[in-house]
Amino acid sequence: ESHSAGESSEPSEKCGLLNVTKITEHGKKVRKNWTSSWTVLQGSTLLFAKGQGGGTSWFGGAQSKPEFTVDLRGGSVEWASKDKSSKKHVVEVKTRQGTELLIQSDNDGVVSDWYRALQDTISTHAWE
Numbered sequence: 001e002s003h004s005a006g007e008s009s010e011p012s013e014k015c016g017l018l019n020v021t022k023i024t025e026h027g028k029k030v031r032k033n034w035t036s037s038w039t040v041l042q043g044s045t046l047l048f049a050k051g052q053g054g055g056t057s058w059f060g061g062a063q064s065k066p067e068f069t070v071d072l073r074g075g076s077v078e079w080a081s082k083d084k085s086s087k088k089h090v091v092e093v094k095t096r097q098g099t100e101l102l103i104q105s106d107n108d109g110v111v112s113d114w115y116r117a118l119q120d121t122i123s124t125h126a127w128e
């Protein structure tokens with residue numbers, strides 16, 4: 001049995017390697033620092049772990065510790081405007097807590113999938 005993420009009532013789970021930077025923290029602009037991060041969407045939480053070393057070392061090792069998590073409930077997601085980044089395929093995530101992130105991959109399909117998954121998550125948890 002399989003559902004598309006939008007129709008399923010199952011908690012969403014998705015993971016992959018993305019380029020990520022914070023641009024705002026607690027409503028204040030911060031300096032960009034693009035980092036390759038192993039990214040996990042689990043329920044309404046988005047987790048990032050530094051993706052260094054390659055291979056499978058993110059799992060089971062010290063590097064599997066989440067560096068940073070955001071709560072997507074009450075947040076928003078949109079394709080980033082050109083002035084946010086010169087990179088291609090950039091999605092902007094805003095949280096209710098005043099954090100803004102950019103996530104990016106050179107693979108447009110990868111980013112489109114994340115865009116959909118994040119939107120689904122935000123609408124699924126809209127009333128929490």
Ligand code: I3S
Binds near residue numbers: 031032033034084087
């Ligand atoms: O939005 P910005 O300030 O043009 O972002 C660029 C800078 O953060 C730059 O680093 P410096 O802090 O050394 O200027 C980064 O290397 C660039 O990647 C940032 O721009 P893009 O367009 O790649 O998001």
